[in-house]
Structures are given as structure tokens and as C-alpha cells.
Amino acid sequence: MRVYVAPCGIGLGHVTRSHQIAKELNKRGVETIYSTYLDGLEYAKHNHLPSLEAVPINFKVTSDGTIDFKLTAATSGFSLGIRRFLRQVTREIQYMKRFKPDVVLSDSRASSLIAAWLLKIPVVLLLNQFRVEIIKRPSLKKVSLFDKIFFIIANLGWIFIRTGIQLVWVRSEAILIPDLPDPYTISSGNLAIPKGYAGKVKLIGPVASIANGVQDDRKSLEFTTQTPLIYAAISGPKIEREALNRLLMKPLSELAKKYNVVFSKGQPNGALAKKISDRFQVYDWIENQDELIRACDMIVARAGHGIMMKSMIYGKPMVLIPIPDHTEQYGNARRAVSLNLAELIYQSELNYRTLNEAVEKIVSSPEYKLTAQRVKAVASSMDAVSLACNTIMKASGRP
DSSP: OEEEEEEOOSSSHHHHHHHHHHHHHHHTTOEEEEEEOHHHHHHHHHTTOOEEEOOOOOOOBOTTSOBOHHHHHHHTHHHHHHHHHHHHHHHHHHHHHHHOOSEEEEESOHHHHHHHHHTTOOEEEEOSOSSOOOOSSOSOSOOOHHHHHHHHHHHHHHHHHHHHHHHHHTTSSEEEEOSOOTTSOTTGGGOOOOGGGGGGEEEOOOOOOOOOSOSOGGGGGTOSSOSOEEEEEOOSSHHHHHHHHHHHHHHHHHHTTTSEEEEEOOOTTSOSOEEEETTEEEESOOTTHHHHHHHOSEEEEOOOHHHHHHHHHTTOOEEEOOOTTOHHHHHHHHHHHHTTSEEEOOGGGOSHHHHHHHHHHHHHOHHHHHHHHHHHHHHHTOOHHHHHHHHHHHHHTOO
């Protein structure tokens, strides 16, 4: 049996969770190959995974990581965007004809889903954002009249694009939602799935490996004090990662005067470690992230769905810094705050004072930890990887 794994290549969240499913499929004797691009392709190559380079598609951002919808529209436009998408579909068809998969696992990839549908190959869709939204207006303090008109038109046009995307999603045999059941569903604001397709939908829980053993992993970090351990885990697309890395370095170094701090910059091909002081360690990339998440007392991160799910699996409260103007991450962060799982800091307000206040609030209030432990109990009772693999095997028509 062969499975064609097609994760979205923007950031690392999609490819890492797809990798967890593919590894289990490999254990079951299934051959897999990855089709991805940008950060996803870099991750696949770093981990020596059999991979194919898909046509990249991305949104434009400013130097501070803010999503720039005007620049995206100006450089891509409707006609150019359609042409690039068609190139994606065409290349996916070529790859699938060559690999001859029994099933396609698409993680938020419409092009792969359409290609498989045209070739009559069953598709299992992994998705945490069925209803994709864009911002109503940019988060700038002053918005020009032109910008106001642009975003009014953009949001009206997006209604049709969003509807088209949803019509693509429902062409799959099964839709797997890697999230927790109510009331702990983080992506609930993006899961307005029509009732007519409810039979295709399975809420499977977080897709992540769970490290076993006692919680003494911090011994290997060789910290000299027993103060709380803060793990700053930066993820997301490259420019957004680099922007947050620059902004966090100084506040984290100050925070390390009171706490033990591990800072991972999320760069797969970088150096492994650099010890700044007895309480502050900086890594370009961490291979054993699950062990570090288990060992820490809280996580500082973007509000990406993947890192939030991992934090919840291990019962860790979070300080979340969403990508500016990223509607999904804003929604994820606000949902976590409403559940008393996290504190939210907007990137424009990030400095030592705001970071220290958020950390102190979590450290001083037991409610955050208690809530995180309740969520952990729910998350640990679910086996998303097995459920996903069983669904894929069933879609293939094989036992």
C-alpha cells in the first residue's frame, strides 16, 4: 500500500503532524512519500524523508512578520493566484501518476485534494481550519481611506473564495480534525462545517507523539537552580520566526535572571545549542522537543495550532504571541485565554515588562496549571495517530 502525504508547507505545524501519522503508517508496512514546499520541504529534507518539491504558495509579510494582504494581492492578484494554483494541481497530478498512491493524506492542501479527485484517488483530509478568514482591517493605529476601501472589497471577494475552498474540502472521503472535544476545542471558531457533511468529520484529538517516563528531563539541561523552567518554542514561517526571535532575545535574557529559560529559534538546519548563562540556553533547533515540553513549567510560543496542541497534551500553560494580523492564530490565542490556559501578548506590545507580567501571572496563579492538567487528562485519553491511520487504511479499501 502507498500513501501520498501532502502537508501545507507554510510553517512546520502541518508537516510535523503529518510526519507522526506517516511514521505509524510506515510501521504498518505502508510506503509513504511527501509532497510539500518552503518550510515543510526543508523539514522533510532535514529528516531525510522521501519528498517531492511542490509549487510553493504563500502570503506576503512585512519585515516584522505582519501579514500584508495588500502586498499579497498586488504581487499575486486573482489571475496570477489562479495560475499558480493550477500549476500546483498540475504538478500534483504528475507526482501522483508517478507514485501511484492508494490514498492521499492532504493536510490543508486544496491542490493535492483536487489532483487526487481528478485521478479518482481517495483522499483523507487533515484540517483544523475549515472556514478560512481574513482580517477585517489591518492592526495599524491609522488606516487610510484607501486601505478601508481595499479591505471592504477584499472581504466581500473573500466570501466567494472561502466558499470555493470549503467546497473543495468536502470532496474528501473523511475530514480529520486534530483538536480536542468541547469545551476544549481550540479551533472551534474555524470549524463551521455544514451539517450535511457531519458524517465525514472525525474529531481525533492532537496529532503528536507522547514521550513516556518520569519528569526529570531537565537534569540533562544542567541548570544550576530549581526555579521554574520556561521553554520559548518559536515556530511558523521563516520571516515570522526571525521577527519574533529578534524581539524575544533581550526579554528572555532578562527573564533568565529569575527563571531557567530554554529558547529554541525553530531553525531546522541551524546549530544545536549555545549556552548563554547558567540559566539561559539558546538552540537553533531542538530534536527532542517533546521531552523539553514535558520538563518545562510553561511555554512561550506563537499561537500555531500544532505547538498549542503539544502544550495541552503535556498540561503546560502558555504565553502566546500570535503572528500579527493572522486571523487563525488570533482566534487560537483568544480561545486559550478564555479557557484559562494561556496569556496573550500582541507582538506590537512585546517587551520585558509585558512578558514578565504574563509569566508572573501564570506562576502565581494555580488555576492555569489546574486547567492545563484537566485538559491533559482529556488529550492523553485520545489516540489521534491510530485513528488517522485506521481511517486512511479504510479509505484505501484494504484491511
